[in-house]
Amino acid sequence: MAGPGQDLENPLGVGAGALHEWIFATRTGREMIGQPGGSEDIDDDLFKQGFDGIGATVMGRNMFGPVRGPWGESDWRGWWGDDPPFHHPVFVLTHHPHPPISMAGGTTFHFVTDGIDAALALAVDAAQGADIRLGGGASTIRQFLRAGLIDSMHIAVAPVLLGGGERLFGDEPIAYECERMIASERVTHYLFGRSS
């Protein structure tokens, strides 16, 4: 999920840019950062599919930004510029209250201070029957896994060894089966659903 030595300059740790190179090689990933071109292949299909039918996103605070502790005078508005790629309500888990932030394109960041169940309830309500996407990071995903709240996972494994950093999985007992595994030139995708 991240390499060693995470700080403001290396928000995902040293070397971890390689984890997401495949995204910025796709047409959808490049559109997200206002760039033309990009591949229209399995990587693009699966990255795009991650946004299909999603009505709300839940993410951890470190996924939203590098600010730690109380928000203070911070005017941080997320990693994604003025028009974030969500276009729906995003619920950010934090211990510190923060007023909602409305962005262009229909994205509003809401800050939830009372845990994952509260965040999920708000997201379900906001999504009006559409799916909820869990944006990360690792500790947020592990909290939802432990609570048995995840139906399906798309895990993209980039062929890079970082030598440390943050892992996706701890020792959560989990019951998922792989429904699809497919490798492009850049990354291998594993799609997991609950074991039947």
Added chain:
Amino acid sequence: MAGPGQDLENPLGVGAGALHEWIFATRTGREMIGQPGGSEDIDDDLFKQGFDGIGATVMGRNMFGPVRGPWGESDWRGWWGDDPPFHHPVFVLTHHPHPPISMAGGTTFHFVTDGIDAALALAVDAAQGADIRLGGGASTIRQFLRAGLIDSMHIAVAPVLLGGGERLFGDEPIAYECERMIASERVTHYLFGRSS
């Protein structure tokens, strides 16, 4: 590398059979256990390639067998039956001396009590210019990684989540790059070499 709850009945932990199913679906893997049939595909090619040009193998004691502590009266001769698939000298790392065991087909198990450098020196000598294969398990591989003694790695990732067990990597600083990544229906292969 292994699932949770390793014991005599589940030497690789609960559920970990799924890690090696791809091997026993290949022609070479089935031959190894005296069975006909099996696929002749990329999985078979890469599994077979792991034996090509190898003159000696080094492995940890737990890879050799389930006996722990002093060997005592144990007549354990490895997991592989009367004709193990090595056909060359195998050096087993252990803290407890044991006389060599000669098997059919040219495999001899030697027991080395003075660490990985000694085992590697003996293996290099025995291999007479051929390559040395590191058989595992995880803790042996990590010792060799930390000592900078591994030139190339074939990592096979089966699409299964075990929810615990033994990991291949700790936080060793490592400098390898992926030279090839390819997925079959059953497993994804990652071939790593030292970074240039």
